[in-house]
Amino acid sequence: MIGKSPNERQKHLFLPNLTDFINLRHQLCQLAEKIDWQQFEADFAPFYSTLGSPAKPIRLMVGLLILKQIYNLGDETVMAEWVSNPYYQYFCGETVFQWEYPCDPSDLVHFRHRIGVEGVEKVLAVSILIHGEEVLNEDVSIDTTAQPKNITYPTETKLAVKIIKQCRKIAKQEEIQLRQSYKFEAKDLLKVANAKSEKKAKEKKKARKKLKTIAGRLVRELRRKLSAESLAKNEEKLLIYEKVLAQKKNDKEKIYSLHAREVGCIAKGKEHKKYEFGSKVAFAVGQKSNVIKAAVSFKGNPNDNQTVEKTLEQQQRLTGASPKRAYVDRGIKSQQVGETEIIAPSNGKGKTAAEKAKLRKGFRRRAGIEPIIGHTKSECGMERNYLKGEVGDQMNAILAASAFNFRSWMRKAVETIIFVWKYLQIWWAEGQQRRLQAN
Numbered sequence: 001m002i003g004k005s006p007n008e009r010q011k012h013l014f015l016p017n018l019t020d021f022i023n024l025r026h027q028l029c030q031l032a033e034k035i036d037w038q039q040f041e042a043d044f045a046p047f048y049s050t051l052g053s054p055a056k057p058i059r060l061m062v063g064l065l066i067l068k069q070i071y072n073l074g075d076e077t078v079m080a081e082w083v084s085n086p087y088y089q090y091f092c093g094e095t096v097f098q099w100e101y102p103c104d105p106s107d108l109v110h111f112r113h114r115i116g117v118e119g120v121e122k123v124l125a126v127s128i129l130i131h132g133e134e135v136l137n138e139d140v141s142i143d144t145t146a147q148p149k150n151i152t153y154p155t156e157t158k159l160a161v162k163i164i165k166q167c168r169k170i171a172k173q174e175e176i177q178l179r180q181s182y183k184f185e186a187k188d189l190l191k192v193a194n195a196k197s198e199k200k201a202k203e204k205k206k207a208r209k210k211l212k213t214i215a216g217r218l219v220r221e222l223r224r225k226l227s228a229e230s231l232a233k234n235e236e237k238l239l240i241y242e243k244v245l246a247q248k249k250n251d252k253e254k255i256y257s258l259h260a261r262e263v264g265c266i267a268k269g270k271e272h273k274k275y276e277f278g279s280k281v282a283f284a285v286g287q288k289s290n291v292i293k294a295a296v297s298f299k300g301n302p303n304d305n306q307t308v309e310k311t312l313e314q315q316q317r318l319t320g321a322s323p324k325r326a327y328v329d330r331g332i333k334s335q336q337v338g339e340t341e342i343i344a345p346s347n348g349k350g351k352t353a354a355e356k357a358k359l360r361k362g363f364r365r366r367a368g369i370e371p372i373i374g375h376t377k378s379e380c381g382m383e384r385n386y387l388k389g390e391v392g393d394q395m396n397a398i399l400a401a402s403a404f405n406f407r408s409w410m411r412k413a414v415e416t417i418i419f420v421w422k423y424l425q426i427w428w429a430e431g432q433q434r435r436l437q438a439n
Contacts, residue, residue: 002045003054005037005093015096018086027410028087034130034409037062037093043122047114056103061111062123063092064102069403072381075105112387112395120398125318127405128293135289136321141366142284142311142328142342144304145373146266146276147297147397150386154256154277157193160211161186162258163241167218170237174230178221182214189214216245253300262390264300278385279393282307283401284315284326285372287365290408292372293319295401297393304331312337327366376400379407 022029037059044058067088068078079101082088086097094102112120128135152158164186171178192200192207219241226234240255247254256263256277266276280301284294294315298307308328316322322339334344345363348356377383380403385396 001050001052001054002041002048003057003060005057005059006095017095018090018097022086022090026087027414028091030413031406031410032063032091035126039126040122044115044119047119056107056111057093059093060102061108063088064108065111065120065399066123066403066406067091068108069381069399070406072379072403074386075108078108079103079105117391117394117398120395120402121314121318124292124295124398124402124405127402127409128291128319130409131289131291131405135286135291135293136319138289138323139287139325139327139362140284140293140315140323141287141369142282142308142326142332143366143369143373144280144282144307144331145377146268147278147281147382147385147393148276149257149260149263149278149393150384151257151260151263151277157190157208157211159244159255159258160208160215161190163215163244164211164218166237166258167215167222167241170222170234174226174234176222176225178218182218186211186214212245215241219245260388262299262393266301279390279397280307281382281393281397282311283369283373283376284311284323285369287327287362287368290368290372291405292376292401295397297390297397299390299393304328305333308332308335308342309337312340325362327362329366372404375407376404380404 040062041058044062048055064078064082067073067082068075071078071081073081082092082102083099089098092102115122164182168178168181168183170176189207189211193204193211195204219238222234223231223238231238240258240261244255244258254265255261256265262279263277264279266278266280267274268276280298282294282296282298282304283292285292294311296307296311296314298310308326312322312326316338324339325341325343326337328342328344330345332342332344334346335342343359343362348359351359377400380400382396382400385393387393387396
């Protein structure tokens with residue numbers, strides 16, 4: 001059953017309203033007035049039952065999701081900040097100051113599962129439309145980046161050690177007596193395998209090979225000793241362990257993490273970070289407004305040509321408008337996708353000087369997408385994705401793009417207020433000077 005937000009017009013008998021002691025010109029207050037919260041309630045109402053006890057209000061949950069991404073917080077830390085910050089509470093629809101958590105941090109997880117990818121896309125659509133209709137039909141820049149998953153740097157040794165530990169765990173759960181647990185031997189071999197001394201190269205190589213041998217031995221022993229019922233229950237895990245131990249350096253669709261099997265290896269040519277492990281994300285950014293209009297996550301590491309069409313499809317779905325031109329880098333070929341012309345850098349043969357100047361201007365504007373991607377990572381929670389599965393990859397990318405758009409609007413709103421305030425000060429000073437001269 002849908003929960004109701006507090007009535008903002010209803011005054012509290014014993015406590016002061018938030019509007020009595022906060023600055024309503026604050027950027028969060030301005031954003032709260034700009035967002036159409038009733039639209040969110042109408043869109044998300046079908047996800048709730050008409051029976052049962054009331055859930056948390058939709059405005060509260062959507063507001064917490066937005067605040068979490070805008071200020072790059074976690075599900076737990078956003079609750080602590082909410083309790084101590086009256087502007088957070090006003091943004092989420094509260095009328096008087098609260099001293100307790102608005103909900104359990106796990107409720108944010110359940111709410112994300114409830115609304116799904118379509119729900120967070122509605123948040124992105126709102127973050128685009130608050131910038132005005134003039135941003136809908138402008139040309140866009142498209143680029144891809146890597147969204148790292150919350151895993152350690154994968155190596156064969158790490159994965160073998162994890163398989164050994166998980167095999168012992170399965171044996172304990174199923175009450176199976178292993179011939180040898182290798183608990184202390186694996187620990188000693190790991191120390192040798194991770195030794196920093198280059199003089200022990202042979203010992204390190206031998207230790208790594210031994211760890212893989214032990215892992216395979218335990219997997220085979222479990223297959224022999226597990227009952228038919230237990231084997232069926234753990235079959236998926238054992239198949240994954242066998243695939244990890246059998247995979248070679250140049251194999252495709254390798255497994256890099258036992259708990260996040262959707263992770264892919266992405267090489268973006270960075271000197272300080274040659275490989276990143278996560279998902280590839282494509283962004284479409286307005287060339288004049290710098291508003292992110294689409295953010296699509298892809299499993300693994302597809303070719304950039306395969307990302308353009310889905311990126312433009314999402315923009316069309318969210319805004320109802322397609323750009324005339326999309327500027328891309330040399331990794332994507334020039335083509336036509338629907339009504340949009342995909343333009344990649346070329347030698348300019350067969351074009352007039354005016355056409356070359358126009359293209360040059362578009363590609364110079366396209367360079368602005370790089371710092372935007374950097375801001376979504378460092379400030380909006382895309383530096384490391386903590387959400388589970390492929391759906392978590394998609395949600396995190398979309399919410400990070402929404403947070404960037406909201407932050408951009410808040411910054412412009414503050415700049416407008418400062419400009420108007422300075423103009424009023426100048427107008428007042430000039431009026432005072434005229435009155436003095438008149439006297």
